[in-house]
Amino acid sequence: MAKLTTPKRNWLQRLTGRGKTVIPVVRLHGVIAAEQRQGRLNIATVAPLLKRAFAIRSAPAVAIIVNSPGGSPVQSRLIAKRIRDLAEEHDRPVLVFVEDAAASGGYFIAVAGDEIIVDPSSIVGSIGVIMAGFGFVGALEKLGIERRVHTAGNNKSTLDPFLPEKPSDIERIKQVETDIHNTFIGVVKTRRGSRLKAADEALFTGEWWTGTRAVELGLADAIGDLHETLHTRYGAHIALKVIEPKRSWFGIPRLSFGAGLSRDIAATIEDRAIWGRFGL
Numbered sequence: 382m383a384k385l386t387t388p389k390r391n392w393l394q395r396l397t398g399r400g401k402t403v404i405p406v407v408r409l410h411g412v413i414a415a416e417q418r419q420g421r422l423n424i425a426t427v428a429p430l431l432k433r434a435f436a437i438r439s440a441p442a443v444a445i446i447v448n449s450p451g452g453s454p455v456q457s458r459l460i461a462k463r464i465r466d467l468a469e470e471h472d473r474p475v476l477v478f479v480e481d482a483a484a485s486g487g488y489f490i491a492v493a494g495d496e497i498i499v500d501p502s503s504i505v506g507s508i509g510v511i512m513a514g515f516g517f518v519g520a521l522e523k524l525g526i527e528r529r530v531h532t533a534g535n536n537k538s539t540l541d542p543f544l545p546e547k548p549s550d551i552e553r554i555k556q557v558e559t560d561i562h563n564t565f566i567g568v569v570k571t572r573r574g575s576r577l578k579a580a581d582e583a584l585f586t587g588e589w590w591t592g593t594r595a596v597e598l599g600l601a602d603a604i605g606d607l608h609e610t611l612h613t614r615y616g617a618h619i620a621l622k623v624i625e626p627k628r629s630w631f632g633i634p635r636l637s638f639g640a641g642l643s644r645d646i647a648a649t650i651e652d653r654a655i656w657g658r659f660g661l
Contacts, residue, residue: 404619409427413486443475445464450659468495484506498610508569510558510562577600
C-alpha cells in the first residue's frame with residue numbers, strides 16, 4: 382500500500398494562494414454492463430478517466446466515488462484490475478468513497494481501493510452471483526403460436542424461457558455461478574485480508590449491510606465522506622479535480638429514435654430493477 386503523505390507549501394505558494402494539493406476524483410455511478418450507453422459503467426468508459434486521474438503526478442492520492450448496485454462480473458473485475466494496475470504503476474494510494482451503494486459488482490470495484498470509506502446508511506456487500514429470468518412454458522400454446530427451434534449441440538437451448546427447466550441445465554448454471562462467486566470471494570480475501578472480521582459463511586452469502594455494519598465486519602474501513610476525509614488528511618489547502626468524460630463537440634446529446642429508443646427504455650427499466658433490489 383502506498384504511503385499517504387501531505388505535500389507542504391512553501392512561503393511563496395502560501396502568499397500567492399498557489400500550490401494547493403490537487404486530488405483527482407473519479408465518480409463511478411451506475412449499473413455495470415458492457416453496453417455502451419449513458420449511465421453504464423464498463424472498462425471502455427472508465428479506463429480513460431482512471432488514466433487521466435493517475436496521470437496527475439503531484440496528487441498524493443486518487444479518490445474514487447462508487448455508487449453502483451452491481452452488474453457484469455467481467456466488467457467489474459476489469460475495472461478493479463485497472464485501478465490496481467495504475468495504483469501500483471504510479472505508487473499512488475486509492476481511497477474509495479461509497480455513496481448509496483457498493484453492492485455486488487459495485488463492491489468488487491470498491492475493494493480495489495486501499496481504503497473503503499462509507500456513509501452509515503450506504504448499502505455494502507452482496508458478495509454473490511445471481512442469474513434470473515422468466516418462464517413462459519405453455520404460453521405460446523395458449524395463444525395458438527407454434528415455435529420452432531433447431532440446435533446443433535444438446536445444450537444450446539439452456540435457459541430457453543419457453544421450455545421447461547431441466548435438472549442438467551440447473552446443475553450447469555449453478556456451476557457457472559459457483560465459479561464466478563469463487564473469483565469474487567478470492568478478490569475480496571486478497572484485498573481485505575486480515576481486515577475481514579467474520580467467517581466466510583457470514584460474509585459471502587450474497588447478503589448486504591449498512592455502512593456501519595460493513596465497518597464492523599471489516600468490509601469497509603471507516604465512516605466518513607469525501608470532503609471531510611480529504612481535508613483531514615491533506616489539510617485545508619486542497620483542490621479536488623473531478624475527472625469527467627470528455628464531451629463531444631457542442632455538447633450535443635445523443636438522440637435515439639425507433640429501435641434505439643426502445644432499447645434505451647428497456648435498459649432504463651432494467652437498471653431500475655437492479656437498483657430496486659436494494660431499495661434504491
